[in-house]
Amino acid sequence: MVAKTIRAAFPDFSFKQFDQILAALDEELALRGYSPKTRDNYRLHMLRFLGWLDEEPSSATVGDLRAYLLKMLNSGLSASYVRQARATLVVYYQSVLKQPEKIADLPGAKSKKKLPLVLSKEEVLRLLDSADNLKGETYLTVVYSAGLRASEAIRLKIDDILSDRYQIRVVGGKGDKDRYTILAERTLHLLRNYYQEYQPVNWLFPGQEPRTHMSTSTAERMLHQARQKAQINPKATLHTLRHSFATHLLEDGVDVRYIQELLGHADINTTMLYTHVAKPRLEQVRSPLDRWFDAKREED
16 A cells, blocks of 8 residues: 555656665564554655655765755644654664664754643533434543543444443554543443444444444544534534543643543643643632631641
8 A cells, every 4th residue: 555655656756675665664663662553654754755865765865854854844744744754764764774873963843832722511511412313422422521532432342341440441542552541420321322222243333334443534524513513613623522521620620640641641741731721710729828827827
């Protein structure tokens, strides 16, 4: 599939050994424990670079690598896309070709930390109530109530629902890591009704073919229909439900490190971003003056 992609994109590509280059890169990525999806992305980045370079990559100069990345930076591509392209070159030249001097000063795209869009609790409830059918309501409820990524929810299997422990097992999340998250009582009740009506066999949310899980496009369509009916922010996505889950937990006083575990974040700083959008309960916030006088009274 990858080879077909590059041949279609670069029909005049003259370098005939790109399959070997991809294999060497993929072997290094596999040894590092990268997920299949990430490895696919890195291979595609490498293919695009080879199509641009059109020569033996070991012959590329520092100037070539810088010119390629600067071209990407100036072409309006997203910062995350350019960072992954750079990361691909770093892995290949540092670990595969053993030419670390070529990537020592490569330019990168500075990350812009945007505050996530978060729905209010009332908006979330309105959205869930606006789903077209029981399957849509159940899927969207699972995404929000467990803080799942859209792709994680569509890949759930029936035995990932641990009803006796009120937990959901997430297999092969981002970074190919497994974790457990919470199963809400309301969600479990909804899942039981859903199971009785749809009778899934393996995948919790099967596609048109029972042997495959529901597609991402179907999940996005469920969200789009519910969003329109509920008349909430048109920019809200499936990932907005995950953002809202984390923010609402913070607002309810849940420790940020526990939220980090539920979300499967490798870096606590990623989770800390939600502290900027969470609204503290004013009735729980006390002035330091009151705290000081309380302490004085206890001393007396």
